[in-house]
Amino acid sequence: AQSVTQLDSHVSVSEGTPVLLRCNYSSSYSPSLFWYVQHPNKGLQLLLKYTSAATLVKGINGFEAEFKKSETSFHLTKPSAHMSDAAEYFCVVSERDTGRRALTFGSGTRLQVQP
Amino acid sequence: DVKVTQSSRYLVKRTGEKVFLECVQDMDHENMFWYRQDPGLGLRLIYFSYDVKMKEKGDIPEGYSVSREKKERFSLILESASTNQTSMYLCASRLTGGGMNQPGGYTFGSGTRLTVV
Numbered sequence A: 001a002q003s004v005t006q007l008d009s010h011v012s013v014s015e016g017t018p019v020l021l022r023c024n025y026s027s028s029y030s031p032s033l034f035w036y037v038q039h040p041n042k043g044l045q046l047l048l049k050y051t052s053a054a055t056l057v058k059g060i061n062g063f064e065a066e067f068k069k070s071e072t073s074f075h076l077t078k079p080s081a082h083m084s085d086a087a088e089y090f091c092v093v094s095e096r097d098t099g100r101r102a103l104t105f106g107s108g109t110r111l112q113v114q115p
Numbered sequence B: 001d002v003k004v005t006q007s008s009r010y011l012v013k014r015t016g017e018k019v020f021l022e023c024v025q026d027m028d029h030e031n032m033f034w035y036r037q038d039p040g041l042g043l044r045l046i047y048f049s050y051d052v053k054m055k056e057k058g059d060i061p062e063g064y065s066v067s068r069e070k071k072e073r074f075s076l077i078l079e080s081a082s083t084n085q086t087s088m089y090l091c092a093s094r095l096t097g098g099g100m101n102q103p104g105g106y107t108f109g110s111g112t113r114l115t116v117v
Helices: none
Strands: A003-006 A010-014 A020-021 A023-026 A031-038 A044-050 A055-059 A064-068 A072-076 A087-095 A109-114 B004-006 B010-013 B019-025 B031-038 B044-047 B064-070 B073-078 B087-094 B113-117
Touching: A003 A087, A010 A020, A020 A109, A023 A031, A023 A087, A031 A064, A031 A072, A044 A055, A044 A064, A044 A072, A072 A087, B004 B087, B010 B019, B019 B031, B019 B087, B019 B113, B031 B064, B031 B073, B044 B064, B044 B073, B073 B087
Parallel strands: A010 A109, B010 B113
Antiparallel strands: A003 A023, A020 A072, A023 A072, A031 A044, A031 A087, A055 A064, A064 A072, A087 A109, B004 B019, B019 B073, B031 B044, B031 B087, B064 B073, B087 B113
16 A cells, blocks of 8 residues: 655745755555646646656756655755745655556645745 | 646536536546545545546545546546535546656646535
């Protein structure tokens, strides 16, 4: 069985400061991990994904995430927040060895960026 | 550009009505999924289909059924709508196997916001 825990439901940062969105996962198999972003009234957009290559994954818009197997974590970071980063972020896991299996989503973290 | 299209952006239905939510993809994907999204709960899987006429229950299938008669279309059915089914419904699709290594892997529709009154 697979599950995802996003440790913060809301995160507020000032523009230009670093962003950290925390995610822990549980998986019986080698997981694939994703971060998706959803802007208000918009669809889900893939930020980045980890599928067993490099543990530090770079995504779009300056985001990156590091897969740490020992800590079962996949935290999302960005060095400097922009106002346009305000959105809801979802950490997602999928078990690669069960090819048909669907994605399991975390409960989401709403990021606010203050001017 | 690849697309997953959900036929309605907003729907308002009455309690007890039979409701159909339609999803069409143009990517020849085998796998299709229905999720519902609720504040504080993220997206939860209702049903998925890995081929035509094949379906499997997800995590919250109660009160829902699905139909996959053609590869490109996956319908979610609320047999008798209830107020606790008021939610945002998202459809997604992906290729089997190779989908995980493709950019994005999964493609999501823009969602149908259903209100049951």
